Each structure stands twice: as C-alpha cells, then as structure tokens.
Amino acid sequence: GAASDYAQIIQQKALRLKSMVQDVFEISKAASDQLPVKPEVLDFGKLLRQTLADMDGEIQKSGLTFKLDLPEQPVEITADGTRLYRVFQNLLQNALNYSLPGSRVYLSLKTIDKAAVASLRNTSRNELPEGVDFTARFVRGDESRTDGGTGLGLSVAKSFTEACGGTFRVETMADLFTVIVSFPVSMHKPKQ
Incomplete structure (x- = not known):
C-alpha cells in the first residue's frame, strides 16, 4: 500500500544521501591529499574495457550506441586501479544519464606525446549552459532534473583522477560534452 511505497522512497532517499x-567525504579527502591511493602499473585500455563490460547491461538498455577506439596493445600507466575504475564508472553513468536518446557515445584512448589520453564524448540531451564548471560539486548539466543526479559524479571523477596523478578536463562545444582524462605513460626499463 501507500505506506510501504512511502517507506521504500524514504529508504532510497536515505541510501542516496549516504x-x-x-x-x-572522499572529494574533501582528495582535495586535502588525504585520499588513500595505491598506485600500480595498469593497462589503461584493459581498465576501460573492464568498466564497459561491467556496465554492459545498462549500456544495452540505454539505446545509445557506444563507439570505441581502444588500442589492442597495452597502454601502461601508474594509477590506483580501483579509483580509476570508479572515475570511468561515473563518466559512463553520466553519459548514460545525460545523452540525447539514440545518440552515439565515443570513447577513445590514444597515446599522445608520452601521455595516455582517454576521451569520452557524448551529445547532451539538453543544450549545455555556457561558462559552467561541470566538475564543481553539485553542478548538474540540467538544473530541472530531480531523478537523483547528485551532481557529484564529475566532481568525484576529477578528484580521483588528480589524486592518482592524472589530469581531468571537460570541454563543451554547443551540445557536445567531452571529458578528457590523461596520465603519463609508464616507461619501463626492459627486463634483462
């Protein structure tokens, strides 16, 4: 009945608040360099494929077409795999939430001047406001949405990327939304 529906809504709101x-808390810790980070050498492409595979159900349901340009050969970077996984989980979730229905989402990984550069581009459902810092806390691309976007996804993604030693940048052009995450490529001495 109505009471159990209400209890369920309260529970959802409580979980969302949590x-x-x-x-x-984690953004604040990252901002003050208190976020525990366990750096390891990892294959950036593999991490991206893993994140996509884990979100495959949602991607299939979304009706969006994902266009991938990920290299076959490993692109090794030094980062905290768990944190970086969360970064791309948030970015993909963001694309799923805000993309124009039926549009394409592009994810590429390229090595440019000793940097591993991942970019995720989607067409926004709504026109993007000018001069907004989308990585600021609680900023949402669409102010009218009440369906639980906390506005923290990009902020967390940025904080975690920077805590891992990467750079995070958002570029908008008309209704195109692009997030660029880059890390220095790890240079290894060849094993003897």
Whole structure:
C-alpha cells in the first residue's frame, strides 16, 4: 500500500544521501591529499574495457550506441586501479544519464606525446549552459532534473583522477560534452 511505497522512497532517499555523504567525504579527502591511493602499473585500455563490460547491461538498455577506439596493445600507466575504475564508472553513468536518446557515445584512448589520453564524448540531451564548471560539486548539466543526479559524479571523477596523478578536463562545444582524462605513460626499463 501507500505506506510501504512511502517507506521504500524514504529508504532510497536515505541510501542516496549516504552515497552523497561518502562522495563529499572522499572529494574533501582528495582535495586535502588525504585520499588513500595505491598506485600500480595498469593497462589503461584493459581498465576501460573492464568498466564497459561491467556496465554492459545498462549500456544495452540505454539505446545509445557506444563507439570505441581502444588500442589492442597495452597502454601502461601508474594509477590506483580501483579509483580509476570508479572515475570511468561515473563518466559512463553520466553519459548514460545525460545523452540525447539514440545518440552515439565515443570513447577513445590514444597515446599522445608520452601521455595516455582517454576521451569520452557524448551529445547532451539538453543544450549545455555556457561558462559552467561541470566538475564543481553539485553542478548538474540540467538544473530541472530531480531523478537523483547528485551532481557529484564529475566532481568525484576529477578528484580521483588528480589524486592518482592524472589530469581531468571537460570541454563543451554547443551540445557536445567531452571529458578528457590523461596520465603519463609508464616507461619501463626492459627486463634483462
């Protein structure tokens, strides 16, 4: 009945609040260099493929077409795999939430001047406002949405990327939304 529906809504709101508080806490820790980071050499392409594979159900349901340009050969970077996984989980979720229905989402990984550069580009459902810092806390691309975008996804993604030693940048052009995450390529001495 109505009471159990209500209880369910309360529970959902409580869970959402809990995850928001955790996000804010982690962003704050990252901002003050208190975020525990376990750097390891990892294959950036493999991490991206893993994140996509884990979100495949949602991607299939979304009706969006994902166009991937990921190299076959390993692109090795030094980062915290768990944190970086979360970064791309948030970015893909963001694309799923905000893309124009039926549009294409592009994910590429390229090595440019000793940097591994991943970019995720999608067409926004709504025109993007000018001069907005989308990585600021609680900023949403669409102010009218009340379906639980906390506005923290990009902020967390940026904080975690920077805590891992990468750079995070958002570029918007008309209704195109592009996030660029780059890390220095790890140079290894060849094994003897």
